[in-house]
């Protein structure tokens with residue numbers, strides 16, 4: 001929630017009001033029409049009272065003065081007036097509905113876009129703490145909740161207020177003593193409403209949060225449906241969803257118990273006001289009619305009765321409206337929390353453009369742990385990617401290879417030391433420039449729902465088909481694409497599901513090649529393709545990386561043999577560096593890895609046989 005520095009929370013309505021500053025004028029415009037609509041809606045009972053008096057008391061003095069001298073003409077005059085009042089009521093109803101609903105649309109649109117844009121600017125660490133489904137709930141459900149409130153609820157609150165004020169004024173004008181009776185329950189109702197509201201607030205917050213958890217679990221399961229099915233975990237997952245759904249139900253139940261009690265209680269309070277008005281006002285009218293000291297005419301008495309209905313009826317709906325309000329405010333908090341989250345990785349100001357061939361990268365005593373206090377994933381690493389050269393990093397799984405790339409791309413910032421491109425600390429660089437300079441073929445390829453062409457051209461949407469084909473050819477995927485029914489216009493499905501792992505990987509290589517980055521980062525870029533294809537891609541990549549600063553991470557050492565320098569990483573530290581031949585002759589960590597992969601070590605470690613047989617025996 002929005003905590004201030006002094007620890008107090010900013011009320012959601014105030015947050016929304018501040019956020020909606022550009023909409024102030026339109027809010028006032030809509031409010032004015034809501035008020036006018038209500039005022040015209042309250043007028044007919046007054047006219048009815050007038051008509052009753054005209055009939056019962058030989059005409060009305062005021063109407064007489066303005067020219068309606070006969071009883072009949074007065075009735076016709078009142079009817080005419082009623083006609084206009086109704087026409088205006090309808091007109092303002094139309095206007096306020098259009099105003100509020102359009103305001104709701106525009107505000108929800110802005111909120112969704114702002115929240116989404118801010119989410120895009122946030123760092124990886126933030127996403128790790130949040131379930132995707134929960135975020136989707138914020139961007140969709142919560143935004144819609146607010147929209148619903150602005151559509152209907154805001155107008156209702158304003159109209160209830162208008163009713164209370166207008167009817168209260170009329171009551172006092174007609175008969176102060178009866179008015180006192182009618183408004184006697186008001187303080188009770190208001191106090192009761194606030195009491196309920198305060199207690200409902202945390203319950204609706206819990207409901208919204210639980211909706212987020214449920215969504216998170218659902219998204220997780222649907223994305224991992226093949227894992228669920230292959231491990232026959234359907235029952236377990238269904239039970240897990242049932243658990244989350246049940247907690248959502250319970251959270252709602254607790255809110256329902258309270259919010260449903262509201263309306264009956266308010267009704268009881270209202271009843272006191274209404275029956276009081278009926279009895280006391282009735283007595284006054286009888287007194288008046290029998291020539292006593294009563295202060296109410298029959299017409300005025302009927303106005304009082306009609307109006308107290310009008311006054312009290314909407315109050316019974318106050319519960320529902322407050323309910324909607326509370327839900328909307330819980331959602332507002334969740335949305336604005338996302339909108340207000342400040343990224344910790346922010347863009348620097350130094351603009352940098354480099355030509356391919358430049359772009360030396362240095363890691364200087366870089367230490368980084370994903371979580372404070374946990375083991376460093378990268379521990380005091382210093383290494384240089386010479387401009388225009390290929391540098392390789394190898395090492396066991398979990399040794400921090402991908403982390404190095406993430407630090408260079410500023411998905412995370414190092415805890416100690418710095419990463420520089422051409423001597424500029426990456427933290428000083430414009431983030432857009434930094435990421436334009438670098439091209440990453442990541443270990444886990446992500447393709448978007450779209451065509452092959454769109455996916456390859458993702459980093460350069462304006463690229464021509466020839467460029468796309470050229471990049472695909474380098475990545476050895478062009479021939480395959482041609483066998484597809486719609487060629488480059490074939491839709492790859494969500495996450496590229498319709499392609500094989502190796503095809504996805506090659507597509508992502510094509511994507512990086514087309515981007516033509518100054519610094520090329522290949523993280524296990526060919527791990528999912530067969531030997532022949534790998535050899536072919538390897539030859540292409542060597543052409544592409546020639547004269548380009550390139551960082552290659554690979555488990556198959558054959559793919560890094562020709563690198564200008566190879567660093568061996570173990571548990572976040574560099575343990576060896578050198579060329580392939582130097583490292584092999586040093587007989588250290590690299591040499592034994594090499595021995596395993598070339599089959600030389602199979603004799604000594606028979607249990608590794610299976611593992612190494614999956615791996616390719618590299619050409620020596």
Ligand SMILES: Nc1ncnc2c1ncn2[C@@H]1O[C@H](COP(=O)(O)OP(=O)(O)OP(=O)(O)O)[C@@H](O)[C@H]1O
Nearest residue numbers: 128370371377396397398399400401402403404443
């Ligand atoms: N997002 C994360 N949060 C916490 N720890 C992480 C995160 N990502 C990686 N790690 C940890 O950091 C260490 C280094 O991870 P990294 O991905 O850099 O390994 P790697 O060398 O690329 O391994 P592989 O060869 O399996 O890809 C690992 O121990 C891993 O558990």
Ligand SMILES: [Mg+2]
Nearest residue numbers: 401402403443
């Ligand atoms: Mg990795």
